[in-house]
Amino acid sequence: MNRDPPRGSFTGSSVGLIVASAGRWGCALERVACDPAPAPGVQQDLHQPRQFGGLGMVIANAGADEGGNIGEGRFEAHRAVVDVNLLGAMATIDAAVAHFRSKGGGQVVGFTSVAAAAGLPGGAPYCASKAGLTRYLQSLRGELWNSGITVTTVAPGYIDTPINESLGDKRPFLIDTRTGARKIMDRIESGAVHATVPRVPWAVVEYLLARIPTRLLRKVHA
Secondary structure, eight states, rough: OOOOOOOOEOOOHHHHHHHHHHHHHTTOOOOOOOOOSSSSSHHHHHGGGGGGGGGGEEEEEOOOOOOOOTTOOOOOHHHHHHHIEEEEEEHHHHHHHHHHHHHHHHEEEEEEOOOSSSSSSSSSHHHHHHHHHHHHHHHHHHHHTTTTTEEEEEEOOSSSSSSTTTGGGGGTOOHHHHHHHHHHHHHHHHSSSSSEHHHHHHHHHHHHHTTTOHHHHTTTOO
């Protein structure tokens, strides 16, 4: 018996990760330009795939990062990170939930980060935006309980993508894009509520980061 591949919408700048993910499911890809920052346009962009019969899953994976300490004249750059990572994701997810409610079901997947577990010095906008998205997804999960719409939070460690390539060899436990996509899809398909990827060692790292005292955390730089 043949099954149609799932229809999904991915927002994100990591083309390699998106292609690998779609390949896992045997999906055909259509590239649609979409501004991940919050704007009315993202609502329209999300409805474009209806020509293929609608969506069954939306993955909000757009991400940006801009380091630098607070109070050093980088506020606009830091705000842009929050616009993409938090507000852009919220706009995407809001449109997705409205669509899924109209069809009676679906799956929302939001990408946060292990870095959401703590405020890393030098990484305030990234950590804050990902922590905000984590709580947003948690709230959404409660709102949609028993609605037929599921919510999965994906918190990756280091996967080799453009957002972190400038760190070079300062990426512990780094995995390649294809391996990362496979592990992410395994967790999504399992219906995980909160998925650190890879689970080992990042579930432990996430747990420890949330509990590490500031006097030690200040020695860790994003």
